[in-house]
Amino acid sequence: MEHDIKAVTHIDNVKLSEDRSAVIIIDQTLLPNEVKYISLTNDKEMWDAINLLQVRGAPAIGICAGYCIYVLARQFDTEDYDEFLRRFREEKDYLNSSRPTAVNLSWALGRMEKVVTDNKGKSVQEILTLLEEECLAIHQEDIAMCRAISEYGLSLIHDGDGILTHCNAGPLATSRYGTGQGPLFLAKEKGVNIHVFADETRPLLQGARLTSYELSRAGVDVTLICDNMASIVMKNGWVQACMVGCDRVAANGDAANKIGTSGVAILAKYYGIPFYVLGPTSTIDMNCKTGGDIKIELRDPEEIKEKFYAKPMALPEVKCYNPSFDVTDHSLITAIITEKGICRPPYTESLAALFK
Ligand code: MRU
Numbered sequence: 001m002e003h004d005i006k007a008v009t010h011i012d013n014v015k016l017s018e019d020r021s022a023v024i025i026i027d028q029t030l031l032p033n034e035v036k037y038i039s040l041t042n043d044k045e046m047w048d049a050i051n052l053l054q055v056r057g058a059p060a061i062g063i064c065a066g067y068c069i070y071v072l073a074r075q076f077d078t079e080d081y082d083e084f085l086r087r088f089r090e091e092k093d094y095l096n097s098s099r100p101t102a103v104n105l106s107w108a109l110g111r112m113e114k115v116v117t118d119n120k121g122k123s124v125q126e127i128l129t130l131l132e133e134e135c136l137a138i139h140q141e142d143i144a145m146c147r148a149i150s151e152y153g154l155s156l157i158h159d160g161d162g163i164l165t166h167c168n169a170g171p172l173a174t175s176r177y178g179t180g181q182g183p184l185f186l187a188k189e190k191g192v193n194i195h196v197f198a199d200e201t202r203p204l205l206q207g208a209r210l211t212s213y214e215l216s217r218a219g220v221d222v223t224l225i226c227d228n229m230a231s232i233v234m235k236n237g238w239v240q241a242c243m244v245g246c247d248r249v250a251a252n253g254d255a256a257n258k259i260g261t262s263g264v265a266i267l268a269k270y271y272g273i274p275f276y277v278l279g280p281t282s283t284i285d286m287n288c289k290t291g292g293d294i295k296i297e298l299r300d301p302e303e304i305k306e307k308f309y310a311k312p313m314a315l316p317e318v319k320c321y322n323p324s325f326d327v328t329d330h331s332l333i334t335a336i337i338t339e340k341g342i343c344r345p346p347y348t349e350s351l352a353a354l355f356k
Helices: 005-009 043-051 058-073 081-096 103-118 124-154 182-189 206-217 227-235 261-271 347-354
Strands: 014-016 023-026 037-040 162-165 195-199 222-225 241-244 248-250 255-258 275-278 325-328 335-338 341-343
Touching: 005 182, 005 206, 014 058, 014 124, 023 058, 037 043, 043 058, 043 081, 058 081, 058 103, 058 124, 081 103, 081 124, 103 124, 124 182, 124 275, 124 335, 162 182, 162 227, 182 206, 195 206, 195 227, 206 222, 222 227, 227 261, 241 261, 255 261, 261 275, 261 325, 335 347, 341 347
Parallel strands: 162 195, 162 241, 195 222, 241 275, 275 335
Antiparallel strands: 014 023, 023 037, 248 255, 255 325, 335 341
């Protein structure tokens, strides 16, 4: 297999169709076996795509939601502002209900809604033009943010380091380089030698299916491990830093990310390894005072018992608890890396300073 870093970091995972009638995404549930683009043209397809993780990763969900509400708004077929706003809010609330934890979803939809409410005096056609500009801007800004986050993250990596990562926070979850895994692609591009341990990330295997796929296609030295192997690779002295993405960061620095992340942070603390959370400021929710305010998505038990297995691996009557995210306590986080810089404890001060 040819390694082509640009093919990985510049992949179009979410985009608008040329005629603006659809949102086109890579169906991430089919990876790594098939790269298939699908078209989303109605609200049900859009809601399902987010809910079923065909498009996933906090920033990618936000970008996709911006495009989705724009495509839907074009279908309203009214020149009446009040009717337009009513239907816009209806669709916004519907899309927003697809997944609860990643704040980027409501953040992007809120930005789009603000375009409508700020331009009440304009015609619906003019508002549609502004909405198009806004969703394209959300995407462009994410590209710039990911690059900046990757640069800051890379400044914390040394030649020869082993980096452990969890879930997928690379190009597929964002745009271009990614957040939690952005520095790893940039390291490759700049000739910094690193070795990556990718947790497979049960139960939906984003680490195995997406992260190890992206890194190995880009030519990054990556080793896939099961989640319960993180401790041994740390104990062996093979990990010099952990880098992960985030779905919502509270004002005190508590960070929600894929289930299992907090366990990695606890292990890192025990072994004296720095634990870095990387994400754009759009993932910081200053309305959440602590991680206790973050709603954690619960998903279908089938994902644990049956998905990816030829036959069910537990009896039908066995109960499952399947939280999709956990919250890493701020005391376990060495630094939170945003596009605006590297925040260190106390996070109540360093995060607040980002929004001044
Ligand atoms: O359930 P997922 O796959 O959407 O969860 C994704 C994660 O937890 C990512 O680490 C997070 O969204 C950051 S993506 C840059």
